[in-house]
Amino acid sequence: MEHVLGSIGQQVLRALAAVGRVTMYAFLVFAHVLRPPFYLREFKNALFQVGWLSLPVVGLTAIFTGGALVLQIYAGGARFNAEAVVPQIVAIGMVRELGPVLVGLMIAARVTSSIAAEIATMKVTEQIDALITLSTHPFKYLFVPRVLAGLITVPLLVGVGDIIGIFGGHLVATQSLGFNSVTYLQSSYNILETRDVVSSLVKGCVFGGIATLMGCYYGQNSGRGAQGVGRATKGSVEAAAVLILGANFVLTSLFFSV
Amino acid sequence: MIELEQVYKAFGNNRVLRGMTLRVPKGTSTVIIGGSGTGKSVVLKCIIGLLAVDHGRITVDGSDVTVGDRDAFLARFGMLFQGGALFDSMPVWQNVAFRLLLGSQKLSQADAREVAIEKLRRVGLTPDVAHKFPAELSGGMQKRVGLARTIAADPEIIFFDEPTTGLDPIMAGVINDLIREIVVEIGATAMTITHDMSSVRAIADTVAMLHNGVVQWTGPVQDLNNSGDPCVEQFISGSVDGPIEAIR
Numbered sequence: 001m002e003h004v005l006g007s008i009g010q011q012v013l014r015a016l017a018a019v020g021r022v023t024m025y026a027f028l029v030f031a032h033v034l035r036p037p038f039y040l041r042e043f044k045n046a047l048f049q050v051g052w053l054s055l056p057v058v059g060l061t062a063i064f065t066g067g068a069l070v071l072q073i074y075a076g077g078a079r080f081n082a083e084a085v086v087p088q089i090v091a092i093g094m095v096r097e098l099g100p101v102l103v104g105l106m107i108a109a110r111v112t113s114s115i116a117a118e119i120a121t122m123k124v125t126e127q128i129d130a131l132i133t134l135s136t137h138p139f140k141y142l143f144v145p146r147v148l149a150g151l152i153t154v155p156l157l158v159g160v161g162d163i164i165g166i167f168g169g170h171l172v173a174t175q176s177l178g179f180n181s182v183t184y185l186q187s188s189y190n191i192l193e194t195r196d197v198v199s200s201l202v203k204g205c206v207f208g209g210i211a212t213l214m215g216c217y218y219g220q221n222s223g224r225g226a227q228g229v230g231r232a233t234k235g236s237v238e239a240a241a242v243l244i245l246g247a248n249f250v251l252t253s254l255f256f257s258v
Numbered sequence: 259m260i261e262l263e264q265v266y267k268a269f270g271n272n273r274v275l276r277g278m279t280l281r282v283p284k285g286t287s288t289v290i291i292g293g294s295g296t297g298k299s300v301v302l303k304c305i306i307g308l309l310a311v312d313h314g315r316i317t318v319d320g321s322d323v324t325v326g327d328r329d330a331f332l333a334r335f336g337m338l339f340q341g342g343a344l345f346d347s348m349p350v351w352q353n354v355a356f357r358l359l360l361g362s363q364k365l366s367q368a369d370a371r372e373v374a375i376e377k378l379r380r381v382g383l384t385p386d387v388a389h390k391f392p393a394e395l396s397g398g399m400q401k402r403v404g405l406a407r408t409i410a411a412d413p414e415i416i417f418f419d420e421p422t423t424g425l426d427p428i429m430a431g432v433i434n435d436l437i438r439e440i441v442v443e444i445g446a447t448a449m450t451i452t453h454d455m456s457s458v459r460a461i462a463d464t465v466a467m468l469h470n471g472v473v474q475w476t477g478p479v480q481d482l483n484n485s486g487d488p489c490v491e492q493f494i495s496g497s498v499d500g501p502i503e504a505i506r
Contacts, residue, residue, distance in 0.1 A: 037360075039360070122345075125341055125343060126339045126340070126341060126343040127343050127344075127345055127346075129303070129308050129339065129343065130337070130339055130343035130344075130345070131345075132306075132307075132308060132332070133306055133308070133332060133335060133336075133337045134332075134356050134357045134360075134361070134407075135329045135332040135333055135357060135361050135362075136356075136357075136360055136361075141360075
């Protein structure tokens with residue numbers, strides 16, 4: 001029994017230490033945001049990589065999710081003769097929860113893994129050491145542009161994902177389930193409150209920060225060799241996904257708890 | 259003058275440097291030799307500040323390396339890494355001109371490209387290489403690009419970490435000659451880490467043998483064959499038997 005408790009205690013301490021390290025790391029990154037030099041070209045490149053190139057995967061995820069949601073809610077609602085509320089539930093579901101969470105998870109899969117693998121490879125091949133010897137701080141050159149790009153572009157991606165998701169639902173509802181197009185869109189629009197949209201964008205911002213930060217953190221702390229890069233990539237995606245889901249719960253509680 | 263006084267560095271239980279002391283006079287070329295895992299690269303990384311020492315003092319021209327303006331300190335250095343450490347996301351000319359573009363000089367793209375092409379020529383590469391990416395180059399060409407990047411800002415102090423590793427003997431000879439010529443040409447203080455004895459003889463003014471975390475022997479390269487030190491003799495001869503433990 002003592003052994004089991006000791007082992008649990010060790011795990012808890014290890015987890016707390018990891019939280020402390022990540023928090024310190026986040027503070028360091030944000031401290032560097034405020035101090036020059038700023039690498040505009042790197043920032044633009046990060047905006048393109050994180051934001052623009054994620055659009056296709058975000059769009060496809062949102063459109064299929066919106067379509068599936070309509071089918072599910074319609075089937076469920078039919079049991080209570082509540083088919084008419086499909087547009088409202090889809091709109092609220094997409095904007096409040098599914099949009100931000102799915103976009104966040106897709107970003108974790110696409111961007112976090114890519115950042116972690118790139119930075120870990122740079123570490124393993126001494127490119128980060130080379131940066132330092134060339135008088136360039138890796139926090140400013142590598143990490144700040146990526147994290148800032150995540151904070152700025154992911155809320156925009158969430159906004160786009162929300163809209164595409166609602167239109168995906170609209171497409172299925174009008175083409176397969178006989179809903180009137182104008183009524184559907186009007187109902188979707190009317191049900192949404194400012195708070196819904198703000199919560200969605202705030203979630204996007206937080207998830208973008210988490211996703212990019214985890215990529216940078218795990219990349220920079222990767223072990224040696226191909227195995228080290230692989231572990232860093234896997235760890236970054238796992239951590240980002242879990243933190244995104246945890247943060248989603250906290251943010252939902254803050255925005256919508258009665 | 260680079261001076262290391264009683265420098266200690268450990269990684270967990272692995273005590274790599276155990277009171278290392280070494281003096282590298284200005285304008286000379288010192289080569290550090292020693293078995294694998296003896297901490298030769300660690301020495302360079304401690305001097306340049308990539309690693310913090312546990313104990314001891316490192317000074318460059320009398321100034322402690324941990325004190326003062328870090329950017330100004332680093333601007334005096336150039337370092338050629340073992341694997342080249344070229345940035346694979348940018349073309350060769352941007353690699354070479356990296357410090358000129360982003361450092362305190364902030365040259366325009368056109369000027370920086372011109373300097374980069376000139377440095378590439380200096381290391382024997384033609385201008386058409388400038389727009390290629392590092393992955394498109396052979397190992398020898400990558401080393402040359404790394405060398406061009408190292409000397410791009412005319413550093414006072416240059417570190418070479420295993421400059422000929424992975425190269426065939428002829429290409430290694432070419433790189434050794436280039437290093438020697440360039441170091442003399444710009445009057446830099448050079449420190450090189452290598453296992454390659456032909457490199458040692460081509461590059462060094464002074465040789466330091468690192469063993470068990472301390473400098474076991476140091477002297478002019480001409481004395482290498484008559485060092486009288488069993489470690490040095492074993493290292494030069496490549497013998498398995500001797501004070502340096504060979505892991506079989």
